[in-house]
Amino acid sequence: MSEGESESSDTPAPSSVMSVLAGAFDKVVGPLLDALDDLGGTVILAGQAAMWLVRPPIRWAQWLLAFEFIGAGSTFIVALVGLFTGMAFTVSVSVGFRQFSAEGMVGGVVALALTRELAPVLAGVVVTARAGSTMASELGNMRVTEQIDAITTMGVSPVQYLVVPRIVATTVVMPMLALFFGIAGMAGAYLVAVVWQNIDPGVFFDRIRTFVEMRDLRMLTVKSLLFGVIVSVICCKKGFYASGGARGVGEATAKAVVASIVAIFAADYVVTAVMTDM
Numbered sequence: 001m002s003e004g005e006s007e008s009s010d011t012p013a014p015s016s017v018m019s020v021l022a023g024a025f026d027k028v029v030g031p032l033l034d035a036l037d038d039l040g041g042t043v044i045l046a047g048q049a050a051m052w053l054v055r056p057p058i059r060w061a062q063w064l065l066a067f068e069f070i071g072a073g074s075t076f077i078v079a080l081v082g083l084f085t086g087m088a089f090t091v092s093v094s095v096g097f098r099q100f101s102a103e104g105m106v107g108g109v110v111a112l113a114l115t116r117e118l119a120p121v122l123a124g125v126v127v128t129a130r131a132g133s134t135m136a137s138e139l140g141n142m143r144v145t146e147q148i149d150a151i152t153t154m155g156v157s158p159v160q161y162l163v164v165p166r167i168v169a170t171t172v173v174m175p176m177l178a179l180f181f182g183i184a185g186m187a188g189a190y191l192v193a194v195v196w197q198n199i200d201p202g203v204f205f206d207r208i209r210t211f212v213e214m215r216d217l218r219m220l221t222v223k224s225l226l227f228g229v230i231v232s233v234i235c236c237k238k239g240f241y242a243s244g245g246a247r248g249v250g251e252a253t254a255k256a257v258v259a260s261i262v263a264i265f266a267a268d269y270v271v272t273a274v275m276t277d278m
Contacts, residue, residue, distance in 0.1 A: 038259075042237045045159070049167050049233070052160035059161055066169035070131045074177055078126050082181035085118060086110060086188030094197060103199050108207030110189040111182075115216040119182035120174075121268050124227035127170065127177060128260040132235035135166050136256035139239030140249035148240070163240060167232040174228030175221050182220070219275050226267055231260045 094106050139162060142148050148158045186208070193199045238256035242248050 038237075041241065042233055045163065045237045045240065046167075046229075046233045048159045049164050049236075052157055052164050053168065055160070059165060062161060062165040063168065066165040067173065069134075070127065070166070070169045071173035071176065074127055074130055074173075075180060077130060078123055078177045078181050079184040081122060081126050082114075082119070082184030083188040085122060085181075086114065086185030087192050088188075089113065089118065089185070090189040090192040094193065103193075103197065104203040105207055106193050106199060107189065107204035108211030110193075111186060111208040112211045112216060114182045114185045115212055115220050116272070117268070119185060120178045120220050120223035120227060121264060123178040123181040123224065124174065124231060124264045125261055126181075127174065127228075128231050128235070128257055128264070131170065132231045132260050133253050133257050135232070136235040136239035136242075136253040137249055139163075139236060140242030140252045143240060143242050144245055144249060158240075163236045166236055167229065170232035171225060171228035174231075175224035178220055178224040215275075215278065219271070222275065223268060223271050226271060227264050230263045230267060234260045234263060 090106060090110050093109055094103055097103050097105055097109075139148075142162070148162070151158045151161060190201075190204065194201045194204055235256040238252045238259070239249075242252035244251070
């Protein structure tokens with residue numbers, strides 16, 4: 001074989017190079033375009049819900065059902081998770097403070113952590129797992145069984161009838177659930193610190209009053225409201241536009257939960273960074 005033939009055999013054909021580049025382009029740009037399309041659809045649905053929120057008629061029955069399911073239905077699990085979170089966090093914190101003989105600081109530190117971070121974030125995660133997944137699966141089943149199309153045929157806006165009550169209920173009850181989470185967490189902290197570790201209860205409550213300020217409660221409220229909007233809009237969007245039968249509904253529900261949790265933690269960082277010095 002001549003030298004020219006050897007060089008030509010080692011050099012990849014232009015068509016194969018272009019196919020490799022096209023495949024790499026699709027793998028990088030394709031998911032990015034899908035994510036942008038998903039984000040755009042979520043923003044559009046949120047805008048439609050905001051528009052229908054101020055237009056009559058108000059579906060009071062749907063609103064009450066959404067409040068009952070998301071608010072009252074999530075109270076017990078939120079309190080239970082908050083109780084054990086406060087207990088576990090108190091045990092971990094007390095181990096560190098005991099090395100400096102500063103066990104009296106436990107109550108204030110736990111209260112501050114619950115108010116600023118743990119209560120709104122974990123309450124949002126609990127509501128996502130319980131109510132958000134149900135919202136996505138319900139709307140997804142209604143989409144694949146053409147119930148949403150039937151509602152549209154009857155001249156009723158499915159966004160106003162199905163989406164708006166869920167978004168409003170989640171946004172309104174989320175601060176209450178986060179506050180309830182914090183109260184249950186402090187109850188757990190009291191059990192561990194005062195009952196079990198024999199920390200003086202007067203010192204425990206005094207440190208809470210010293211550490212927790214009004215701006216911390218304001219951060220809890222702002223985060224909870226934002227997380228309520230995020231969870232409800234994402235879960236409603238995933239379910240509202242589900243397709244592909246039962247498998248598609250399951251995939252939409254899983255994507256709704258994952259996307260909501262990731263969005264909660266991302267929004268938590270942004271709000272914390274913005275409101276820390278306010």
